[in-house]
Amino acid sequence: MTLNIRVIAPDRTVWDANAEEVILPSSTGQVGILKGHIPLLTAIDIGVMRVRIEKEWQPIILLGGFAEVKDNNITILVNGAEQISDVNISTAQENLDKATKMLNEAKNDKDKIEATQNLRKARARIQAANVLSN
Secondary structure (H helix, E strand, O other): OOEEEEEEEOOEEEEEEEEOEEEEEEOOEEEEEEOOOOOEEEEEEEEEEEEEEOOEEEEEEEEEEEEEEEOOEEEEEEOOEEEHHHOOHHHHHHHHHHHHHHHHHOOOHHHHHHHHHHHHHHHHHHHHHHHHHO
16 A cells, blocks of 8 residues: 655646655654654645655645645645746855845845745755656
């Protein structure tokens, strides 16, 4: 038996497939899930979810949300998600540089929070691209 993984964003179902393993970017760190995992409810951070299907890892960028694990079913409700095929590496690197500059130049708390979120998203895109190249 495998894991049934569903990633649902407000506007679409991003992922609905079976896999042998998933690694989630939870708010407390990376959480690895295999079949037979105990029931779990966790907050999802901005980061890369890695899904292993037939010995191949597939990255999906998650932009925060919640995940429920129960009876080998994983339901992930996210604020947004991106497939790696939607990410241009050079644009992602440019966005990382811009976000870093914005954070360094932020004057107030609102600007710092926004710049930090943009930086975390840009880092996740780069990390997802690196999963494919390994």
